[in-house]
Amino acid sequence: MGGVTTWTHQMAREFTARGHRLHVIGITPAPAGRQHEFPEPLPYDTTTLYDAHPPQVKPLRGLKGKLNAAERRRHAARAAGMRERADRMSALFAAARPGAVVIVTQVWAMEWVALADTKGLLVIGMSHESYEASAASSRLARVKRHYRDVDRLLTLTPGDADQLIRAGMDNVGHMPNALPFMPSAPVPREEKVVVSVGRLSHEKGVDMLLDAWAEIASRHPDWKLRIYGAGDEEQSLRRQTTELDLDGSVEWMGRTNDVLGALAGASVFAQASRAEGFPITLLEAMAAGVPCAAFDCAPGVREIIRDGEDGLLARLGNAAELGGHISTLISDKELRDRMGDAAFENVKRYSADEITDRWEALFAFLER
Structure with missing residues (x-):
């Protein structure tokens, strides 16, 4: 989505140019009207795990949730789909060993990666938003749950890293985004x-x-x-x-x-x-x-x-x-x-x- 997709493909090009072998794995296709245009063919492999967005589910709370048969079926279907896609990722990870690094750009994606077999691989989790934005949503709880045991959790700034450390995470570092381009000279700045x-x-x-x-x-x-x-x-x-x-x-x-x-x-x-x-x-x-x-x-x-x-x-x-x-x-x-x-x-x-x-x-x- 948006800037994270731009970042992903930019860094994939940079790593490929350094001799690394890259495989970009997307969970779902881009929403209608939000597709990015990239040069073809890309110099690295790509895989999208779902043909459409996985089914949305509601929390099964209390007796009412347990008795909601239709919602329980949706939960079961989503869980089965996640396991199937995680198995597909496990096969991709196995083909990448030894020495592979899994970079998870969104905590949402970590919910699938956590189900896959990453034994023997380095796993780096990322949060592409500020700590405040994460804390104002449900994502901070998911960051703390899903990224707690990864080899490194990267925020975008030292300040965001410090706040996560104070929140109890002990595997935190920071990594800024890179410039997508660097012109040889500033633009004219002549137009109003x-x-x-x-x-x-x-x-x-x-x-x-x-x-x-x-x-x-x-x-x-x-x-x-x-x-x-x-x-x-x-x-x-x-x-x-x-x-x-x-x-x-x-x-x-x-x-x-x-x-x-x-x-x-x-x-x-x-x-x-x-x-x-x-x-x-x-x-x-x-x-x-x-x-x-x-x-x-x-x-x-x-x-x-x-x-x-x-x-x-x-x-x-x-x-x-x-x-x-x-x-x-x-x-x-x-x-x-x-x-x-x-x-x-x-x-x-x-x-x-x-x-x-x-x-x-x-x-x-x-x-x-």
């Missing part, structure tokens, strides 16, 4: 355009960005907000745009597989997410040399943006403050050029080579 890239969903906060833009547009009527992305909230966001009288200054661009091309027409990048892990879109914008204004919604955002040096951070949910930061960058070309150039240099610490080196060092450490 603010760009946002991301899924049109509640967590990405585009509704708050539109609220902020309503004030910005009145002060900078010659600037445009260009939104790239698609999602369940698109129609409601378009209605909000009309209600705020912003149809003349907001451009809906749809999904794009050419993020660098989208950023080439930007002078400012805006991110209004309510929750993030280690957002790849921020890495991409900084790699393009576009200064960012974003909500300080997660440790990963603070790790990427050095507030006041290569971007500007606003308090989470404070649309007026975010709008003020965007307006500051719009109004001051010298500032946005200085911050954009600083972003272009600073983000190189997350280059694909640097992060792949860190992964290989981790493999070597765990194998000792």
Whole structure:
């Protein structure tokens, strides 16, 4: 899904280029409209375990649950399907021995991996979200249950790792995402355009960005907000745009597989997410040399943006403050050029080579 799929295939390409043999195993196909486009043929094998999403089940609580025959049948069917897919993974793992490493990118997938035979393999679990986002859902309990005995549990930042250690986990490390690309020079930053890239969903906060833009547009009527992305909230966001009288200054661009091309027409990048892990879109914008204004919604955002040096951070949910930061960058070309150039240099610490080196060092450490 989304950024995790992007990360998975990027790192698969990086590892393959280093001589590692890769096999990407997906649990389910992508939902309709959410498929990623990748070059064919891929330089590594892929397998998807289900043809469709496995059946949803409800908890069987108390006597009423025990007497619910239909729900018990759904539970039994799901469990049988999970065992069948786990056996298929066990065969793939057996073919990969000796010396194989299983990297589980989502705790949801660990529910299948835990049923498979991983004896003699290194198992690395990952959480691609902040500790706060995980704790606000059922996922933290699953992280603690399913990742407790893996060889290493990786978070995206040291801060998230520290919180998991305080929560009782003793196998925790951290590993940031890598840059998907690194241009040779910053983009021109000549157009009067603010760009946002991301899924049109509640967590990405585009509704708050539109609220902020309503004030910005009145002060900078010659600037445009260009939104790239698609999602369940698109129609409601378009209605909000009309209600705020912003149809003349907001451009809906749809999904794009050419993020660098989208950023080439930007002078400012805006991110209004309510929750993030280690957002790849921020890495991409900084790699393009576009200064960012974003909500300080997660440790990963603070790790990427050095507030006041290569971007500007606003308090989470404070649309007026975010709008003020965007307006500051719009109004001051010298500032946005200085911050954009600083972003272009600073983000190189997350280059694909640097992060792949860190992964290989981790493999070597765990194998000792």
